[in-house]
Amino acid sequence: MQGPLIDTLARQGVTRRAFMKYCATLASMMALPPAAGRAMAEAMAAVPAASRRPSVIWLPFQECTGCTESITRSHSPSIEGLIFDAISLDYQETLMAAAGHQAEEALHNAMKENAGKYLLIIDGSIPLGLDGAYSCIAGKSNLESLKEAAAGAAAIVAMGSCAAYGGIPKANPNPTGAVSVSDIIKDKPIINIPGCPPIPVVMTGVLAHFLTFGSLPEMDSKGRPKAFYGETIHDRCYRRPFYDQGKFAHTFDDEGARNGWCLFELGCKGPVTYNACATVKWNAGTSWPVESGHGCLGCSEPDFWDGGGFYKALSMPADPLKMGAAAAAVGAAAGVALSFANRGKKSAAKSAHETTTLADLEK
Amino acid sequence: MNDMQFLTWVRGTGLDIAVGIFVLGVLWRLIEIYSLGRKMDLSPPREAAGASGWHTIFRRSVPPPGMVKRSPVSYIGGYTFHIGLAIVVFLFAPHILLIKDLTGLSWPALPSQFIDLVTVITMAAMVVVLADRINKPVKRYLSTFGDWFTWTLTFLPLLTGWLAVQHLLLPYTWMLALHILSVELLLIFLPFTKLFHAFTVFGSRWYIGKINGHRGVPV
Numbered sequence: 001m002q003g004p005l006i007d008t009l010a011r012q013g014v015t016r017r018a019f020m021k022y023c024a025t026l027a028s029m030m031a032l033p034p035a036a037g038r039a040m041a042e043a044m045a046a047v048p049a050a051s052r053r054p055s056v057i058w059l060p061f062q063e064c065t066g067c068t069e070s071i072t073r074s075h076s077p078s079i080e081g082l083i084f085d086a087i088s089l090d091y092q093e094t095l096m097a098a099a100g101h102q103a104e105e106a107l108h109n110a111m112k113e114n115a116g117k118y119l120l121i122i123d124g125s126i127p128l129g130l131d132g133a134y135s136c137i138a139g140k141s142n143l144e145s146l147k148e149a150a151a152g153a154a155a156i157v158a159m160g161s162c163a164a165y166g167g168i169p170k171a172n173p174n175p176t177g178a179v180s181v182s183d184i185i186k187d188k189p190i191i192n193i194p195g196c197p198p199i200p201v202v203m204t205g206v207l208a209h210f211l212t213f214g215s216l217p218e219m220d221s222k223g224r225p226k227a228f229y230g231e232t233i234h235d236r237c238y239r240r241p242f243y244d245q246g247k248f249a250h251t252f253d254d255e256g257a258r259n260g261w262c263l264f265e266l267g268c269k270g271p272v273t274y275n276a277c278a279t280v281k282w283n284a285g286t287s288w289p290v291e292s293g294h295g296c297l298g299c300s301e302p303d304f305w306d307g308g309g310f311y312k313a314l315s316m317p318a319d320p321l322k323m324g325a326a327a328a329a330v331g332a333a334a335g336v337a338l339s340f341a342n343r344g345k346k347s348a349a350k351s352a353h354e355t356t357t358l359a360d361l362e363k
Numbered sequence: 364m365n366d367m368q369f370l371t372w373v374r375g376t377g378l379d380i381a382v383g384i385f386v387l388g389v390l391w392r393l394i395e396i397y398s399l400g401r402k403m404d405l406s407p408p409r410e411a412a413g414a415s416g417w418h419t420i421f422r423r424s425v426p427p428p429g430m431v432k433r434s435p436v437s438y439i440g441g442y443t444f445h446i447g448l449a450i451v452v453f454l455f456a457p458h459i460l461l462i463k464d465l466t467g468l469s470w471p472a473l474p475s476q477f478i479d480l481v482t483v484i485t486m487a488a489m490v491v492v493l494a495d496r497i498n499k500p501v502k503r504y505l506s507t508f509g510d511w512f513t514w515t516l517t518f519l520p521l522l523t524g525w526l527a528v529q530h531l532l533l534p535y536t537w538m539l540a541l542h543i544l545s546v547e548l549l550l551i552f553l554p555f556t557k558l559f560h561a562f563t564v565f566g567s568r569w570y571i572g573k574i575n576g577h578r579g580v581p582v
Contacts, residue, residue, distance in 0.1 A: 024436060171373050223405060272370065308371055308375060317465070321378065326383070334390075
């Protein structure tokens with residue numbers, strides 16, 4: 001890429017107006033002040049030639065590449081995808097042409113040249129079992145690679161639920177001893193962008209914020225950008241009125257399902273899931289899981305695989321109750337035993353009863 | 364433990380323990396109480412209109428003449444919060460789902476806004492009866508730890524449930540988990556406190572009505 005980003009965008013048919021609109025939308029989605037849109041546009045448009053673009057290193061650990069698929073496919077070739085032109089993505093196994101030693105070289109060069117300044121993106125969890133042998137790249141365990149890359153990073157983005165919270169690999173019984181990035185790295189700013197996969201605009205929004213302000217956006221208690229994870233799916237769901245009216249789909253093909261009623265009974269985890277799906281939607285705003293008739297799985301929350309099943313309503317038991325029958329037997333036995341004890345006491349009192357006569361009282 | 368792990372625990376292991384203790388306690392106490400029995404009354408029964416166990420069950424659900432005026436808070440407040448509790452517990456859609464999952468029984472739900480309103484009224488009624496209990500010297504004198512404790516056990520699920528729905532104080536996931544936990548505490552203590560009247564009230568009324576009915580006294 002030659003010259004500032006704005007020129008590149010212009011060559012690709014993106015007008016200045018469209019670019020400004022995009023920046024303003026992004027800023028408003030992130031609940032930033034109106035002036036931030038302009039600041040973002042200026043910061044990104046002014047990004048100069050290749051050598052000075054901020055370096056981004058993307059390391060994949062125990063992951064399925066779904067996060068990369070999500071980012072690269074869903075909005076491409078929209079303006080959103082072009083935000084990647086504002087950065088220098090120096091290492092991304094799926095996207096890069098290099099392989100083997102060349103790829104490793106690119107990684108180490110980027111880490112060396114941009115020490116202390118690069119943004120590190122991690123997708124996938126880090127296995128600690130068997131000294132990290134479950135997942136290795138270039139003869140190094142993920143744990144070693146993470147520590148090495150994190151040392152020189154300005155900030156770390158934990159991309160997807162696996163990097164943010166452990167995700168599927170950490171699901172019970174967690175055979176590989178998988179942990180999240182924040183379980184290991186304690187001395188760097190980390191932002192979590194959970195989701196399985198995460199929404200692309202959340203990713204680009206965080207990148208734009210980093211490019212513009214040189215820092216990570218405001219986060220919630222789980223390390224997620226508040227702007228995108230500030231409200232639950234349930235609260236922003238277009239099917240919410242049906243929940244309030246008590247209109248539910250009972251199966252996936254009943255009248256309620258056809259009428260688009262609430263999916264709570266079918267296990268929707270929308271009430272406890274913080275994400276932007278209900279407002280931002282997927283595939284360039286085409287649809288999202290609930291709109292397509294399936295409840296929310298809660299994929300942007302920690303341990304969503306161990307939440308008692310995707311098709312169980314939140315108010316239902318997470319596991320089958322096991323103690324009920326035994327408790328009933330013990331309770332009944334205790335009741336019967338006590339009733340015998342009570343009867344025994346009663347008859348003992350009866351037999352110990354002494355009749356008091358008038359003569360006794362006159363003694 | 365994060366919020367989702369806490370929620371999953373109260374929906375899983377916690378619920379299992381609570382329901383287990385509840386079932387154990389209820390069966391134990393019911394069997395113990397009803398097996399105590401009563402001595403056979405060998406006297407010939409006296410007939411009197413309205414004197415029977417069944418009559419007493421219904422009669423005692425209605426305030427005696429003049430009592431509502433004399434003790435309005437006890438009667439109106441008491442009715443309001445008992446009826447309110449029944450509506451909130453048994454006619455809110457997520458609660459019906461739980462009952463359906465545990466017993467297989469289900470029925471239509473009421474709109475959640477209506478449940479919300481009833482919850483507020485129920486909580487208000489409970490606060491009023493509590494204030495009355497504190498204010499009236501006789502009631503205060505008669506109250507034991509068990510009374511304050513059971514009031515709290517009953518109030519907490521209402522409060523946490525309402526706070527969860529209204530998104531107040533804590534994030535929804537935490538509040539929902541606390542709500543379920545408070546219900547579990549209620550389940551655990553119900554068989555062993557005055558709250559057991561939920562199971563014994565009609566039985567004891569029947570006993571009293573039957574005994575007095577035998578003597579020809581409609582009470």
